[in-house]
Amino acid sequence: MAFASAPTPSSAAHAGADGGRFTDYPAAMASCTVIFFMWGFLTSLNDVLIPHLKALFTLDYTQAMLVQFVFFGAYFLMSLPAGKLVERIGFKFGMVVGLLVAGVGAAMFWPAARWQNYDLFLAAFFVLATGITVLQVAANPYVGLLGPERTASSRLTLAQTLNSLGTTLGPKLGGMVILGTILGADQISKLSDTQLAAYHVQQAQLVQVPYLVLAALLVLLALFVWWVRLPSRLGNVVAADRDHSLWDALRVPHVAYAVVAIFCYVGAEVAIGSFLISYLSQPEIGNISEAHAADYVAYYWGGAMLGRFIGTFLLARFDPRKLLALFAAIAGMLVLASMLSYHGLAMYSIVAVGLFNSIMFPTIFALGIERLGPLTDKASSLLVMAIVGGAVIPYIQGALADHLGIHHAFVLPLLCYAYIIFYGRSGSKIRDVTANQG
Missing domain, CATH: 1.20.1250.20 (MFS general substrate transporter like domains)
Structure with missing residues (x-):
């Protein structure tokens, strides 16, 4: 840090x-x-x-x-x-x-x-x-x-x-x-x-x-x-390093995009986990008790644990940018499937998002500090601070749930995953880093 x-x-x-x-x-x-x-x-x-x-x-x-x-x-x-x-x-x-x-x-x-x-x-x-x-x-x-x-x-x-x-x-x-x-x-x-x-x-x-x-x-x-x-x-x-400031790191395009990507990822992951019990206990979704719904929260986070094992194998063999975009696209499609359905499909599709959240944080972080030299420390600090997305996104989703209903409030994590797709495909590409270090 x-x-x-x-x-x-x-x-x-x-x-x-x-x-x-x-x-x-x-x-x-x-x-x-x-x-x-x-x-x-x-x-x-x-x-x-x-x-x-x-x-x-x-x-x-x-x-x-x-x-x-x-x-x-x-x-x-x-x-x-x-x-x-x-x-x-x-x-x-x-x-x-x-x-x-x-x-x-x-x-x-x-x-x-x-x-x-x-x-x-x-x-x-x-x-x-x-x-x-x-x-x-x-x-x-x-x-x-x-x-x-x-x-x-x-x-x-x-x-x-x-x-x-x-x-x-x-x-x-x-x-x-x-x-x-x-x-x-x-x-x-x-x-x-x-x-x-x-x-x-x-x-x-x-x-x-x-x-x-x-x-x-x-x-x-x-x-x-x-x-x-x-x-x-x-x-x-x-x-x-005291020769550079946080602002110097933020001026590097792929760092700035990574800060937003971490903000969106942590926000989406935490928001989904925070709403799962209330969401799955809804009569039109799971119609189960809140105590039973807590089991599915464990499956959501357990999916992330399993995905890390699988992701470690995949990241060693495939382009991390493309893999990040693919995982974000699948996570977004699962959120959309849950929003457009009810009962079993709505339940299992939202829980399955955890599996595809798995590689996002370490991959975004690694791409965000790539080839930064003396700016690496400052970029790392910015990326850690971007975890504040876990504070902001769930709060906004709560406001959406109060006005639109909990089912449709998942549009916010969907937008977050859409941004991560952009980051994997374009935003993470290395621009001229040296020009921003002077």
Whole structure:
């Protein structure tokens, strides 16, 4: 993010002899895989919390999508400060701070549920996301440096796979614990004031215990990372290039197009996941309970995990630009098929989008920083900030759902995939980069 790394002398000296080693620090690698799993698990739980909070506070879709607006807005606001923090204190202690901050955010769900205060819930989401942002900044480069450069991609793939496993299990377990007793609007309208108050207390308690357990796990993991003898700084962490600004990177055409593409991709992926439970529980779509619909959210994120394995094989053999455009086109067609149909076809086509989301983020990111030289660091920061699409797109889709209905609101992700097709076919092409570096 805001720093670059050089190989350690020992790894450089022995790269030729034992460059096939997976890692030089097994304890550090094990800790990082657990961290990747935890932040994937916590992020995907938002998809379960949104329908829960919508029912608990009688929110419209726009108000419910403030969850993602606040959560992913933290990425935009806190990514640069997080980079400066990690640059100062090192990767290990950056992860400790990130875990502790995330633990505080998870613990804040207890008073938010106890007092049934939606604003406090939103504050808890922001603090939780701030901790995850610090983890993202610290853990990604840290994993890459935990062994020979030759096997860095294998370590990162393993860590990302654990992250995907977390996003798959989060909705499954969260749906079982949190969504099992949600009543429909017609059922709630029949409750007396006393029964309604008791129902709200019960629903609040369903959130308190799981997030308190998660807070405890995050703090224990932070203590473990702090206690175990893990290397804090691997290689030489140097300050970011100060001869260029973010604006210099944004002036490069394929970088600017990539920023919009990341914005659209994350926005579309998060919006679909955020609406899945509400969408599939509609009578004309799946006509299933919200707890059952949470299983399909797990399939949506699980499809992305499976797609990463398939995509790794395909990207090694085909032009990544064409493959990106193809995957975006298929995802768009699946969204359109869901919008134009009902029942089984509408259900399975929207869930299948997850499979084709799989390669988009890493491919867009890699193409966006291609052949940038000294501007690579600045372009990477811009692309991370573009994750704010996960805040903006779901919020706008919520407004569309309130006015057009949830079925037709999926036109917004459809437009996002249309842009990604353009990016793969044209926007990602390298223009004159050197002219923009002066």
